[in-house]
Amino acid sequence: MIHPRRTSKALAAIALAWVTALAAAPAAPAADRPAATVGQAAAEPSAPAPVRYLWAGASVFDFSLDDGATTRTGYYQSMSPPPVIVRPRDLDSGTDVQNTVTSDGSVTTVAQTHRASGEAARFTLPKGQVYRASTGWSVVVGGAENNGPLRVWRPSALLPVANAIEGNQVTGIPSGAYVYRVQPGGSVHYMAVAYSYQGVRTVGLIDLATYAFKAYGTDVDPSTQIRFDDQWFATDEGPNHTLHAVRVGSASGTAPTGLGDGGAHRLLAVVGDRLLLGDPEPDSGEPPSVVAVSAVDHTRRSVLTSAQNSVAVAQDGTALAAAEDDAGVWWVYHLVPGGDQGLTASSSWILTPQESP
DSSP: OOBOOOOOHHHHHHHHHHHHHHHHOOOOOTTSOOOOOTTSOOOOSOOOOOOEEEEEOSSEEEEESSTTSSOEEEEOOSSOOOOSOOOTTOGGGGGGEEEEEEEETTEEEEEEEETTTOOEEEEEOOTTOEEEEEETTEEEEEOGGGOSOOEEEEESSOOSSBOOEEEEEOBSSOTTOEEEEEEEEBEEEEEEEEEEETTEEEEEEEETTTTEEEEEEESOOTTOEEEEBSSEEEEEETTTTEEEEEETTOOTTOOOEEEEEOTTOEEEEEETTEEEEEOOOTTSOOOOOEEEEETTTOOEEEEESSEEEEEEEOTTSOEEEEEEOTTSOEEEEEEEEOSTTSEEEEEEEEOOGGGOO
């Protein structure tokens, strides 16, 4: 159980794709058969292969239907394009940044691409620094074997060649702590960290603007699932998938609120103030679906039925899930905070039989 802490061209091409997609395939009520997204044939009812989400940003998402052998790119509908003015020092502009990490011997290089604008940056990590995770423009590194202090690095300029980087050491994590998890989520402002120190396991978030770590729970099992966005930090513990949530930015010592058990369903994402559950235990007999639990009033409702098991978290705090509509057409749905019930699901990309392997 969790306890409170005790102590130019690319842009024009993508913009045209948005406009064309919106004109050709508007979101439709569940009872109406939707039109096909531009570039795709009209879909006949057919269950697609399981979707494997490879990356999700604010303008596009990459996915595969053959376990990663082939990468496809999908576009969102019913949304505004992300900002086109991008700067590494502007964390908000990083919601559409994709990080690619390569290693050549002892040299690790991070290449960053802003998918909507095509702007790029590239830098090499200092010797002795090990890549742990990234979100937006921010790259978190540490020492070998999960020891040594964590640091946050960002490029100093938008350059397609290696350039100087600006980094800062994370504060608030005890010296000598064993950091066993560094995990991105639905945010470019925070990064989750779990560490063990003097026999106590602690979980929390690094504020990527101030480089300060803040704890949101202690005595947490290493297998605990962590999900978060800019508003809420949530966990899923134990065989019953016991849920807890605490508002990001809460005063130190604030106890996470218990939200009951997820039952057969696992915590997959946090979108706004909703915890998204899905991927039921295989032996539960529960059909795949996506359920939303409110972190505010604890109410639950079904969001998507006849859904696939996986849910992807986008860096802008939204999420993606594949499900069948009432007409038997399979879509990738874009799950966005807001609306009368706190979460809206917009059909965004048709999964046609032609896309199945």
